[in-house]
Amino acid sequence: MGTTALLRARPLALLLALFPPVATLAWSQSPSNKIGSEKAVPGHLADGEEYDLSLQALIAYGHKLFVARFTSEDGAGRPLTKGTGAPLSDPSGPLVFPRNFNRLSDPDSNSCAGCHDLPRPGGGGDMASHVFVLGQRFDFLTFDHDDAIPLRGAVDESGKFVTMANAFDVRKTIGMFGSGFIEMLARQMTADLGAERDGTPPGTSRTLWSKGVSFGILSHNADGSWDTSRAQGLSALSLVTDGAAPPSPILRPFAQASNVVSLRQLTVNALNQHLGMQAEERFGLGVDADGDGIANELTSADTTAITIFQATLPVPGQVIPSDPAVRSAILRGQQLFSQIGCATCHIPALPLTASSNPGMPGRPGWIYSEPSPYNPAGNLRPGPEDYPYAARRSASI
Ligand code: HEC
Numbered sequence: 514m515g516t517t518a519l520l521r522a523r524p525l526a527l528l529l530a531l532f533p534p535v536a537t538l539a540w541s542q543s544p545s546n547k548i549g550s551e552k553a554v555p556g557h558l559a560d561g562e563e564y565d566l567s568l569q570a571l572i573a574y575g576h577k578l579f580v581a582r583f584t585s586e587d588g589a590g591r592p593l594t595k596g597t598g599a600p601l602s603d604p605s606g607p608l609v610f611p612r613n614f615n616r617l618s619d620p621d622s623n624s625c626a627g628c629h630d631l632p633r634p635g636g637g638g639d640m641a642s643h644v645f646v647l648g649q650r651f652d653f654l655t656f657d658h659d660d661a662i663p664l665r666g667a668v669d670e671s672g673k674f675v676t677m678a679n680a681f682d683v684r685k686t687i688g689m690f691g692s693g694f695i696e697m698l699a700r701q702m703t704a705d706l707g708a709e710r711d712g713t714p715p716g717t718s719r720t721l722w723s724k725g726v727s728f729g730i731l732s733h734n735a736d737g738s739w740d741t742s743r744a745q746g747l748s749a750l751s752l753v754t755d756g757a758a759p760p761s762p763i764l765r766p767f768a769q770a771s772n773v774v775s776l777r778q779l780t781v782n783a784l785n786q787h788l789g790m791q792a793e794e795r796f797g798l799g800v801d802a803d804g805d806g807i808a809n810e811l812t813s814a815d816t817t818a819i820t821i822f823q824a825t826l827p828v829p830g831q832v833i834p835s836d837p838a839v840r841s842a843i844l845r846g847q848q849l850f851s852q853i854g855c856a857t858c859h860i861p862a863l864p865l866t867a868s869s870n871p872g873m874p875g876r877p878g879w880i881y882s883e884p885s886p887y888n889p890a891g892n893l894r895p896g897p898e899d900y901p902y903a904a905r906r907s908a909s910i
C-alpha cells in the first residue's frame with residue numbers, strides 16, 4: 514500500500530505525545546531552550562510517523578501547520594531562492610532584510626491562513642490578500658530602471674521593463690472547501706482519459722470523454738506519433754508529446770491556468786512562494802536550497818498532513834431561505850443558469866464513480882489517498898522508492 518495507507522490505527526499514547534498541552538509547556542520551559550527562541554512549530558512530524566497517527570490527529574496537525582505563523586527559526590524566508598523555487602537571477606542580492614518580504618514578488622506572508630481565512634482557515638481571503646501571480650518569477654520587484662538583469666527586479670524574460678500592469682496577474686484568494694472531492698474527480702477523469710488514450714492504436718483517432726465531458730479528439734498517427742491539435746480543455750502541459758511518448762493526459766484542477774495537478778503540488782509551491790518554507794520532497798533531504806541555514810523545513814509527513822487538512826475541508830452548500838419570494842427567485846435563477854448556457858461549463862453535478870481508485874486499483878468505493886498517483890516529479894509520489902530514504906519504513910511499505 515506504500516504511502517497510501519493513512520487510515521491505519523495508531524496507539525493513543527503516541528497521539529498524546531504529539532499533541533499534548535503538557536508537553537508543549539515542558540518544551541517552552543526546558544532549560545536547554547534558547548531565551549528568545551520563537552518557533553511556530555517546535556516539533557515536526559518525522560517521516561513515517563504519519564502512519565502511526567489517526568486520520569483525525571493528522572488533520573489536526575495539518576491545521577496547525579496551515580495556521581502556523583512561521584518564523585526565520587522555522588526556516589521561513591528564502592535568501593537565495595525565487596518564489597518559483599529556482600535560484601535567484603542575481604545571487605549577489607540575497608533576499609535578506611530589507612529584501613526579505615515583497616508583497617508583489619513574495620515572500621509575502623507568515624502563514625497560509627494569513628490569506629486563506631474566510632470564514633475560517635482553508636477558506637478564501639480579503640482583497641488585501643490578493644496574490645500577484647507570476648510576480649514570484651522575479652527575485653524582488655523594484656521596477657528600478659537602473660536594473661537591467663532579467664527577472665531580478667524590473668526586466669522580464671524578453672529584456673523589457675515591466676510595469677504594474679504587466680508584471681503579474683492579480684488574483685483573489687479562493688477557498689479550498691470541497692477541494693479533496695475536486696482532486697478525486699480529476700484523478701478519476703484522468704484515469705478515464707488515460708485508458709482511452711491507451712486504447713487508441715496507431716492509425717486511429719478517438720474522442721476523449723469522461724463523466725459526460727468531451728476533451729476533444731486525440732489522434733495516434735500511423736508512424737506512432739501523437740496529434741493533440743484537436744484535444745480540448747486540457748492544460749498544454751498535459752498534451753506534451755515527444756515522438757512515440759503519448760500525452761499524459763492529466764487533469765490539473767487547481768489554480769488560475771489549471772496547471773497544478775494536486776493540492777499537494779500547490780501546497781509545496783505555496784509554502785516556498787509565500788512563506789519561504791521549503792518542503793524536503795521538492796528541495797531535497799538535508800538540503801538548504803534557500804541558504805537560510807535550515808534544511809528539511811517541512812518533512813514529507815508534514816506535507817501530507819497540511820494537504821490532508823485541505824482535502825478534508827467540507828463541501829460548501831447552498832442555504833435557501835424560507836421566504837417564498839426569495840425561494841422562487843432562486844429556483845428561477847437555477848433554471849436560467851441552465852437555459853442561457855452557464856451549466857454547459859459549470860456542470861451542476863459530476864458524481865464520483867464507485868470502484869475507480871487511481872493508484873489503488875481494486876479497492877471498493879472510492880478512496881482519496883495521499884499522494885496523488887499523478888503528481889509530477891518534485892512532489893511525493895506513491896511507492897516506497899519515492900519516499901525519503903531517511904523515513905522509518907512502515908510495516909506496510
Ligand atoms: C498572499 C495570499 C496567499 C497565501 C499566503 C497563500 N495563498 Fe493559496 N491562494 C491564494 C490565491 C490568490 C489563490 C488563487 C491563485 C490563482 O488564481 O491562480 C490561491 C490558491 C490556492 C490553492 C488552489 C485552490 C484551487 O481551487 O485552485 C491552494 C490549494 C492553496 N492556495 C493553498 C495554499 C497553501 C497550502 C498556502 C500556505 C502554504 C497558501 N495557499 C498560501 C492566496 C494565498
Ligand code: HEC
Nearest residue numbers: 685687688768769770849850851853854855856857858859
Ligand atoms: C465556456 C465555459 C463557461 C461558461 C459558459 C460560463 N462560465 Fe463561469 N467560469 C468559467 C471558468 C473557466 C471560470 C474560472 C475563471 C477563472 O478563474 O479565471 C468561471 C468562473 C465563474 C465565476 C467565478 C467563480 C469563483 O469561484 O470565483 C462565476 C460566478 C461564474 N463563472 C458564473 C457564470 C455564469 C453566471 C455563467 C452563465 C451566464 C457562466 N459562468 C458561464 C467558465 C464558464
